[in-house]
Each structure stands twice: as C-alpha cells, then as structure tokens.
Amino acid sequence: MNKQLSMLREEMKQAGIDTYLIPTDDFHQSEYVGEYFRAIRYLSGFTGEGNLVVTMDSAALFTDGRYFIQAEKELEGRDITLMKMGEPGVPELRDYLVDKTPAAGRLGFDGRCVDNETGTALRRRLDEKEALVYAEEDLVGKIWENRPPLASSGVWILSEKYTGKSAEEKLSELRKYMKDKNAQVHIVTSLDDIAWILNLRGDDIPCNPVFLSYLMVCEDGAVLYMNKASLNDEVSAYLSSLKVDVKDYDSFYEDVKYLKNVTVLLEKAKTNYRTISNLDESVSVVSDMLPSSRWKSRKNPVEIENIKKAHIKDGVAVTEFIYFMKHAFDENGKLTGDAKTLLGSEEINEWNVAAVLENFRKAQEGYIEPSFTTISAYGPNAALPHYAPTAESFAEIEPRGLYLVDSGAQFPEGTTDITRTMAMGPVTDEERKHFTMVLKAHLRLSDVKFLQGSSGITVDLAAREVFWQEGMNFNHGTGHGVGFCLNVHERPNAIRFRKLQGRMEDEPLCEGNLTSDEPGLYIEGKHGIRTENLTLVKKWQENEYGTFYRFEIVTMAPIDLDAIDFSIMEERDIRLLNAYHKDVYEKLSPYFSGEKLEWLKYVTREV
Numbered sequence: 001m002n003k004q005l006s007m008l009r010e011e012m013k014q015a016g017i018d019t020y021l022i023p024t025d026d027f028h029q030s031e032y033v034g035e036y037f038r039a040i041r042y043l044s045g046f047t048g049e050g051n052l053v054v055t056m057d058s059a060a061l062f063t064d065g066r067y068f069i070q071a072e073k074e075l076e077g078r079d080i081t082l083m084k085m086g087e088p089g090v091p092e093l094r095d096y097l098v099d100k101t102p103a104a105g106r107l108g109f110d111g112r113c114v115d116n117e118t119g120t121a122l123r124r125r126l127d128e129k130e131a132l133v134y135a136e137e138d139l140v141g142k143i144w145e146n147r148p149p150l151a152s153s154g155v156w157i158l159s160e161k162y163t164g165k166s167a168e169e170k171l172s173e174l175r176k177y178m179k180d181k182n183a184q185v186h187i188v189t190s191l192d193d194i195a196w197i198l199n200l201r202g203d204d205i206p207c208n209p210v211f212l213s214y215l216m217v218c219e220d221g222a223v224l225y226m227n228k229a230s231l232n233d234e235v236s237a238y239l240s241s242l243k244v245d246v247k248d249y250d251s252f253y254e255d256v257k258y259l260k261n262v263t264v265l266l267e268k269a270k271t272n273y274r275t276i277s278n279l280d281e282s283v284s285v286v287s288d289m290l291p292s293s294r295w296k297s298r299k300n301p302v303e304i305e306n307i308k309k310a311h312i313k314d315g316v317a318v319t320e321f322i323y324f325m326k327h328a329f330d331e332n333g334k335l336t337g338d339a340k341t342l343l344g345s346e347e348i349n350e351w352n353v354a355a356v357l358e359n360f361r362k363a364q365e366g367y368i369e370p371s372f373t374t375i376s377a378y379g380p381n382a383a384l385p386h387y388a389p390t391a392e393s394f395a396e397i398e399p400r401g402l403y404l405v406d407s408g409a410q411f412p413e414g415t416t417d418i419t420r421t422m423a424m425g426p427v428t429d430e431e432r433k434h435f436t437m438v439l440k441a442h443l444r445l446s447d448v449k450f451l452q453g454s455s456g457i458t459v460d461l462a463a464r465e466v467f468w469q470e471g472m473n474f475n476h477g478t479g480h481g482v483g484f485c486l487n488v489h490e491r492p493n494a495i496r497f498r499k500l501q502g503r504m505e506d507e508p509l510c511e512g513n514l515t516s517d518e519p520g521l522y523i524e525g526k527h528g529i530r531t532e533n534l535t536l537v538k539k540w541q542e543n544e545y546g547t548f549y550r551f552e553i554v555t556m557a558p559i560d561l562d563a564i565d566f567s568i569m570e571e572r573d574i575r576l577l578n579a580y581h582k583d584v585y586e587k588l589s590p591y592f593s594g595e596k597l598e599w600l601k602y603v604t605r606e607v
Contacts, residue, residue, distance in 0.1 A: 111135030111274030119273030164302025315556030371408035382528030
C-alpha cells in the first residue's frame with residue numbers, strides 16, 4: 001500500500017475531489033524545476049518527468065519514451081499504472097482525466113502548476129458532463145511533511161557589457177509595445193523572460209540561471225514578486241532605479257485579483273491557470289506571444305561577441321576532454337595511469353567521465369554551472385537520446401565502440417550546448433556508416449542558405465534527407481533555440497520537419513538567432529550517434545529576390561576523424577569538414593601547447 005497516496009485520497013475526499021492531477025511543472029511552466037516541485041517523486045518514487053493522475057481507487061503515471069524503462073523500475077510495488085504515452089492503446093492525458101471524472105464530479109489540481117490552455121480545455125470538456133474543476137489548493141502540500149522549501153538563491157545583475165542593452169531600454173520598448181496593444185498592464189510569469197527584461201540572473205532552477213518571480217509591468221512602473229531575502233543592497237538599489245517595486249512572491253495572486261477595468265497583455269499559453277482565473281471580469285485580456293520572447297531570441301551585436309567568447313572557453317574545455325578520452329586507454333586497451341589519476345578511480349564509466357568534463361569547464365573563467373544534465377552514454381545507452389547516468393546506474397566504457405556526450409555550460413558571456421560522438425577504439429562498419437551519415441547531415445544543414453521568412457521547417461530537409469534517402473529517421477528535432485546565459489532551450493524558433501502542436505517554436509529564423517544543429521541516429525540495443533554545434537543566423541546577401549540568411553558556427557571542438565567512412569563522403573562534405581576544422585584549430589590553438597597542440601593540429605588536419 002502506498003502511504004502517500006492514501007493520505008492524498010483522504011484530502012481528496014475532504015475536498016470533494018474525484019480525480020486529482022499532479023504535473024511535473026512549477027508555477028512558471030519551467031523546463032527544469034526545483035526540489036519543492038518534485039511532488040510526483042514524493043508520491044510515487046518516479047524521478048523523471050510526467051503527470052500523475054490519482055482517483056479514489058486508482059493511480060496512473062503518464063510519461064514519454066525517455067522514461068519508460070526508468071518508470072517501470074521506480075514504480076514497482078507502488079500500485080501505480082504506467083501509461084506509456086504514444087503507445088498503442090494508451091489514452092491521451094486529457095481524455096483520461098475527463099473519462100475518470102464522473103458526471104457532476106470534480107477534477108482537482110493546483111492551478112499554479114497547470115498552464116491556462118490545459119486548464120481551460122479541461123474545464124470546457126467537463127462542463128459537458130456537468131463536472132467541475134477545482135484549482136485552488138495544493139493537496140500534496142497538505143500531506144508532504146518536511147517538504148523542501150521554495151528555492152531562494154542570491155540574485156545578481158548581468159552587466160550591460162554582456163547584455164548589450166540596459167533593462168531601462170528594454171522596459172521602455174516593452175511599454176511602447178503595450179501602448180501599441182492598448183494595454184495598461186503586462187503580466188510576465190516566464191522566468192527566463194523576467195530575467196532577460198531586468199538583466200538579472202539567479203540560481204533557483206537547476207541549470208537555468210533564473211529566479212522564482214512574477215513581473216507586472218505598468219505604464220509608469222513595475223512590480224517584481226519574489227523572495228526579498230534573495231536581494232542584496234546592490235540589486236535592491238538597481239531595481240529601485242528602474243522604478244521596480246519588490247513585493248512578496250506569494251502576494252502576486254491577490255494583486256492580480258485587484259486589477260479592475262484595465263487591459264492586460266499576457267500570453268495565455270505561458271501563464272498558469274490560477275493567474276488567468278483570478279482576473280476580474282472587468283479586465284480585458286490581450287493574449288499574444290510575450291514580446292520579450294521574440295526580442296531575446298535575436299541576439300544583439302554585444303551578445304554575439306560574448307557568445308563567441310563563451311564558445312572559445314567551452315571549446316577549450318571540451319577539447320581537453322576529447323583529448324583525455326582519446327588517450328584514456330593504452331595500446332593494449334588498458335586504462336592509463338594518467339586517466340586513473342584524473343578519474344580518481346581504477347575504472348572509466350559514463351558517470352565519472354562526466355565529472356571529468358565538468359572539471360575541465362570549472363577551470364574556465366566565469367563558469368557558472370551546466371546548462372543541462374549531461375548526457376554521457378556509451379554503446380547501447382546512447383540509443384536513448386535523453387539518457388543520463390546516475391551515481392547508482394551507469395555503464396563502464398570499453399576500448400571499442402562509440403561514446404556520446406551531450407553537454408553544455410553557463411557563462412556570463414552566454415550558454416553553450418555541444419554533442420560529440422567519439423570512437424573509443426575499433427568500430428564496426430555499421431557504426432562508421434551511421435557516424436558518417438550523421439556528420440553529412442550536420443555539415444549540410446550548417447551550409448544551407450535560406451530566404452527571409454523561412455522557418456526551421458523550411459531548412460530541416462537539408463539534414464534529414466541524408467537519412468530519408470536510406471529509409472531512416474531520428475525522432476527528435478534537428479535544432480532548437482538557445483538563450484543568452486539563460487535556458488538552453490529557447491523559443492520561438494526550432495528546426496524540425498513538422499509543426500508540433502503547442503510548441504510555439506515555428507517562428508521564422510531571424511538574424512541573431514542562436515540555434516543548434518544536431519541530427520542523430522539511434523539503433524536500439526547497439527549505438528546512438530549525434531553531432532551538435534550551435535550556430536548564429538547571419539545575413540548572407542540581399543538582391544532582387546530578397547534577403548538571404550546563412551548559419552555561422554560558433555561551437556569550436558574537433559569532430560572525430562577516426563569514426564568517418566570517407567568513401568561515402570561527397571566532395572562538398574569534405575570541403576565543409578575541412579573548413580570547420582581549420583576554424584577550430586585557428587581559434588583553439590592559442591590555448592594549447594606541446595603534445596596537446598600537436599594532437600589538436602593532427603585531429604583537425606585537412607583530409
């Protein structure tokens with residue numbers, strides 16, 4: 001018997017709730033969440049992402065393919081049914097919630113943790129069976145003893161020498177946009193947007209340098225709702241100079257209720273259900289994509305120069321790591337003494353090499369933290385695109401086959417994200433062919449030229465055609481936007497072959513967008529391969545046909561020549577690879593000397 005579920009059902013009974021939804025989300029629909037929001041883990045033991053649905057006699061966890069194996073293991077003996085999303089016979093979450101809520105019954109959830117679009121859709125569907133939505137209480141919070149507190153880290157100012165534009169300028173532009181929309185109030189609950197607007201950063205969310213907050217911008221001032229204990233005197237004075245008042249984090253919802261007879265600009269799809277529900281009937285709402293989301297995706301010249309500096313730092317660290325990995329074994333396939341020293345261990349595995357990589361990054365000036373959980377995957381584990389080892393579960397790395405590492409860092413100069421797959425020794429013909437296919441796709445996308453107004457869907461085929469010509473595919477996007485010392489996944493642009501409902505990332509690619517180029521190929525039970533660089537969208541030429549753009553690669557680290565089948569590379573592919581490696585050597589060689597410099601010269605040689 002699951003004690004926590006029994007306690008929750010008692011609270012449900014007292015509140016008259018038949019079905020209760022517990023999502024992974026925080027109050028801001030963040031990609032990563034703090035410990036306070038790990039309610040699913042508390043109730044079920046499941047440590048991944050998903051949605052838990054509890055009724056008086058059943059419980060079901062909905063999660064996607066990244067977590068199927070993990071969920072089966074962690075839910076064992078918990079009296080919870082695993083719902084494998086996307087598998088045959090598995091209902092959609094909303095359909096399941098509506099079905100499980102009886103006529104004239106009650107569906108409950110914490111309205112701060114459910115986005116308005118989902119909450120509203122559920123309410124409308126339940127209206128048809130005269131059932132209600134109750135979103136006023138966090139029932140899990142009532143039973144969770146010793147719940148971790150809401151994160152409250154120090155907040156710091158990101159200097160204009162990094163951002164290229166002051167918060168005063170950003171607020172002025174925002175108020176002009178509000179005026180154009182005839183709005184007197186602008187509500188922002190997205191944490192990376194708030195951090196970008198105010199040129200502030202924090203540490204409340206793992207891997208994302210943001211802080212828990214809400215922002216309400218008015219015509220002649222603004223209110224920032226956050227934990228005041230996170231502010232020092234410098235930041236308090238800074239906010240005061242911007243005419244930004246600071247109020248307690250929890251007072252936001254009451255202040256929303258007090259808004260009367262005004263027009264509010266917000267984005268419903270990026271605002272939680274409780275916020276929208278608290279608006280008075282006299283309030284008019286203009287729902288539009290947050291203007292800051294578009295603006296921050298278009299990096300300005302100062303940000304672009306800083307991004308390039310961040311990628312040199314990161315390139316040095318990653319290249320140090322590649323050198324370490326390529327020299328970890330001696331000619332007999334034994335772990336070298338130098339490798340053992342760096343690892344602090346007699347063995348080499350997915351977990352301890354990820355720590356080595358982070359130590360190389362920590363040696364770089366200004367390093368803040370990883371930009372996401374490192375994917376360190378050897379052999380068959382790399383066939384799971386979002387696999388990550390833990391201290392308890394990892395594979396040993398052998399002197400053969402392929403090893404994949406997808407990692408990134410936060411610096412004041414920007415956010416990085418890079419994937420390299422490398423041969424740890426002999427590789428099979430199949431591994432070599434697949435590695436080369438991925439490389440060709442990656443290089444061809446990096447070289448594409450496109451007309452103004454094109455979205456990521458327009459250019460995706462440049463990469464994916466390599467696989468489609470072989471009747472193969474990879475089941476993830478080819479690229480995503482990246483923030484500036486912010487979230488590693490940033491809307492509103494992405495590169496994929498089709499539009500995905502609700503993703504809000506199919507805007508045209510614009511000059512200054514920082515976007516990943518990361519095709520891959522995954523063979524279950526065998527291997528996974530991905531090559532990823534970040535690119536900036538730049539103007540290429542303007543003529544009678546319009547304005548054309550291209551990508552400029554900013555990621556700098558060698559691509560493993562040992563794993564390439566040159567017989568299936570076309571002349572164009574080889575030219576692009578040589579040009580990239582020439583750039584890598586020119587930019588990174590000043591940071592290496594001796595044996596490592598000679599190695600760098602060799603691994604970036606013209607082929």
